[in-house]
Amino acid sequence: MRTLIARPGKAVRSDRSFSTPAIVASCVGFVLIGALQSLYGPALPALRQDFGLSPSGAGLALSAHFVGGVTGVLAFDRAFGRIGNRALLGTSYALMALGSVAFALSPSWPPALLGALVTGFGFGGIDYGLNQLFATGFGRRSPAMLNVLNAHFGIGAIAGPALIGLFGADRYPSVFTAFAVLAALLLIPLRGVRDRTPTATGGAPDDSDPAVRTTGAARRTAPLLAVFVVLYVLHVAVEAGVGGWEPTHLEAVGYSTTLAASATSVYWLMMTVGRFLVAPLTLRRSEPVIIAVSCAGMAVCLIAAALPGVAPYAYAGVGLFIAPIFPTGLPWLKRAVPAAQRAGALVIAASMVGGVAAGPVLGRTIELFEVRAVPVVLFVLAAVCLAATGWLAHATREPQGGSPRTP
Structure with a gap:
């Protein structure tokens, strides 16, 4: 029998970095980041009207999201293996929740842009972090699991504009707030993520040398x-x-x-x-x-x-x-x-x-x-x-x- 690494109510197989609930939550996390990335475009007309923006000014929301994403990827890459996986993923989900609320409820454009930046930082941490953990966390099944994970990003990217189309562009604050709540809820299943990932053996030499x-x-x-x-x-x-x-x-x-x-x-x-x-x-x-x-x-x-x-x-x-x-x-x-x-x-x-x-x-x-x-x-x-x-x-x-x- 495979050895189980257990926490109260949770179990992670010795050849995995995730329990089954954590796998499901990770897929939901990719639905979330796919949806968040795709929400800005359909919301642009309402943003321009609410804040009196030019086309290029409104486009800065998506740019701020991606600036945060770049920072999140680089920060997670630097921190990966140095601090616990749960702390890294938890920080990313928390930043997405806080940034989404700030973007939804900001009374003026500068704090809204800051909210998009913070959301993007969490986005980058989840995007790179879960890809990295799935790539090493399932043994020989890792490639298949990566495909499953990234397919859920597309599901979220489809759902985001559909929700804006359903409720109307002027209701974008409610949609962003709902996704902030979802990001906060995804903190709960992180107990099923192994905090340390075993170092892979073999392979190419480390280019940090x-x-x-x-x-x-x-x-x-x-x-x-x-x-x-x-x-x-x-x-x-x-x-x-x-x-x-x-x-x-x-x-x-x-x-x-x-x-x-x-x-x-x-x-x-x-x-x-x-x-x-x-x-x-x-x-x-x-x-x-x-x-x-x-x-x-x-x-x-x-x-x-x-x-x-x-x-x-x-x-x-x-x-x-x-x-x-x-x-x-x-x-x-x-x-x-x-x-x-x-x-x-x-x-x-x-x-x-x-x-x-x-x-x-x-x-x-x-x-x-x-x-x-x-x-x-x-x-x-x-x-x-x-x-x-x-x-x-x-x-x-x-x-x-x-x-x-x-x-």
């Missing part, structure tokens, strides 16, 4: 890692840009507020569906091929979104094609940049920069031109993603009888 960092091999990984960062920053900018500005663009070309919010939910739904659909394809096609097709399809759909008659359907296509890039790119990154043990944390944090920039950049574009320019700007970013993927595919291609190319 100065001797490893200064080797020629490590230096040669710099161009690869830099281009992976570009790919992740820009594709997340497209993802956040569509999620944040699709409702505004659709309303500007003649669609109702309810339909625009519902179309945004469909966009997030297609992202979730796309990740399920690509799973069997990864057994027959390489990561570079899948990501290249994804970037090309994303670019074509964004150009189509400039046509008002097909815009809602085109944005759904963007969701379908963009879906595989993040999860499919991580194993490619790990194989292509083996010297960078913490490359995954770097690209997750760097990718949030795309989310930080998407709000004000697109808002400024609207001010200089008009809202119809949004899909064209995002098309340019998708085209750069495609170029970056082509470069990476060439640089990491395995020659016959040899190892992967090194730039």
Whole structure:
């Protein structure tokens, strides 16, 4: 029989970092962070009206959320393994609860932005922290559990805009407050999380060692890692840009507020569906091929979104094609940049920069031109993603009888 590490009323198997209730709570946590990220876009019209904001000013809410997310990822990465897992996750949930309440109830825009920043900090801690714990906490079942966990992010991203569409953009404070209560309740099942995760054995050398960092091999990984960062920053900018500005663009070309919010939910739904659909394809096609097709399809759909008659359907296509890039790119990154043990944390944090920039950049574009320019700007970013993927595919291609190319 497997040894059980027990707490009163809780039990964690020796080969896991989570009890069953804690697994369920973690999946609910990913529903929560998916919903919180997707709420800002449908709430933008009400935010502009309540606080008298320009498009770029309102877009700062999503940017503040992502700035907090970057900080949360980096802070959790630094603290991981040094303090208890329950303390780290509990702090993240508490910050999400406090930030969401502050955003919902702030009487003026500066404290609302601070609330979005604090919410984002907790978001980043949960995003990176649970991914890291699930990656090491289930033994051979960890990859499957990671897929289950991240699927719940998509469920939350679908539910967020749907709730705004159901209750109305002007009721966004109630929705944020409800999610704050949920975040607070998720503190309870943390007793089922093992406080310390056993250190994995084997694998690549730790790039925190100065001797490893200064080797020629490590230096040669710099161009690869830099281009992976570009790919992740820009594709997340497209993802956040569509999620944040699709409702505004659709309303500007003649669609109702309810339909625009519902179309945004469909966009997030297609992202979730796309990740399920690509799973069997990864057994027959390489990561570079899948990501290249994804970037090309994303670019074509964004150009189509400039046509008002097909815009809602085109944005759904963007969701379908963009879906595989993040999860499919991580194993490619790990194989292509083996010297960078913490490359995954770097690209997750760097990718949030795309989310930080998407709000004000697109808002400024609207001010200089008009809202119809949004899909064209995002098309340019998708085209750069495609170029970056082509470069990476060439640089990491395995020659016959040899190892992967090194730039």
